[in-house]
Amino acid sequence: MSRPRPDQQRLGLIGYGAFGRLAAQGLSPHFEIVASDPAGGDATATLAEAAACPIVVLAVPVHVVAQTVAAIAPLVRPGALVLDVGSVKVAPTKAMDAGLPSGVEVVGLHPLFGPQSAKNGIAGLRLAVCPVRGPRAACRVAAWCRSRLGLKVFLVSAEDHDREAAVTQGLTHLIARLLLAMEPMPTRLTTASFDRIMEAVEMVRHDSPAVYHAIERANPFAADVRDRFFALADQARAEIDKG
Template sequence: MSRPAAQRPRLGLIGYGAFGRLTARHLSPWFEVLAHDPAATAEEGDAARLTDLATAAACPVVILAVPVEGLAQTLSAIAPDLQEGALILDVGSVKVGPARLMAEHLPAHVQTVGTHPLFGPQSARDGIAGLRIAVCPVRGDRIARRVAAFCRHALKLKVFLVSPEDHDREAAVVQGLTHLISRVLLSMEPLPTRMTTTSFERIMQAVEMVRYDSPAVFRAIERENPYAAGVRDRFFDLAARARADLDDGAAAQASSGPPVGSLGSSGSPAS
């Protein structure tokens, strides 16, 4: 149940792309959402009101829905307008770097928490209840626990309260491999759609969930996560070993002649 407009605190939303709009839609029952994004235009049914950067930054709660590569510049831009005691959160796909940037660039009189909703517009198209979110303390555990409680009770999300380091270690595998494999499969299109197996269809469902993610999301997951390179190296090393095993097996088979019972050129078992 949403609060009456007069009782809703203001929430500044910096960044109003696809994920920013998703954020506004699900937070508007509890907050009056004021969004800033130079590239955004107002649309019918918007859950947020577009405003200037200073006004959005002056809200008691500010969410940063900007690419990780632009976070430092955004933090410097909003710092002069932040209220004392304001809560600043980011929603980026990596947490170690953003946590460090928020600690360095934001004034000591604000509270900061890192969050990573483990879903996007595609996976959340039927609602967010039951989906997952990581909440990472940046300046103390108390405010992070309050954010976690709101996500759990108000938004009905499954919450993981973890350190930025633990988040990035797991995300390097969970997101890093998913996006890497999906990017390769997208480059191989068109792929079969007729005689498919259930396992192949599930792989393609994962591909569809990230198909329309911006290039900035892929760069953040693969470049900004300090643990992603190690996961990629291990994946490519194991893939190379699997390829070598197959090549060695093919070479051994060729040197020993055709297997017993194999088909000849006529389609009959070879004699």
């Protein structure tokens, strides 16, 4: 738990893995962070303490968002703002909307960065903000993140987010996994384009299996993108084999 200033609002952070710790680092200048980790990490607050804050951020894996929502629903205070930061948005936002009390505002977030890409700071990086519940909640969150954190903010529906992310994230992680399986790679006679590809691989090399699962399995549009990609790869191989 961060040391509070008298003027700081309390922010409950549920989930204290790699991204939860990054979130705590970035938000601690602005909030008193009350961090709880259902996975048993080194956060010190209880789930009830974190869920009782005026702002609650769910930084848990996508596949446990629904059960986390069920656990905090009796603990969240009326008027609170609850957000998630998962890599997909359709399923988590539906779970929050269905499972949280009616007096709670809900916004889905996807920071389009992680610990690797944010190692030099988050200013200028991208954030998707998905309205869920509360007429002005998403706009308030977007404006705050833009002005206080310096992020490039995009207001987008959960469906449109997942449709685009199935390409931009789904293909990136899929290709990276295949290239990692081909290691060791040559490092001497490389081209600039090859180096850029490997830089992208390095940015996702240490992502957890839960992140990969969410991007490839929990996104409802990812399977169609993969099918098209592999079909085009088969077509390209057939054309090469024909000579």
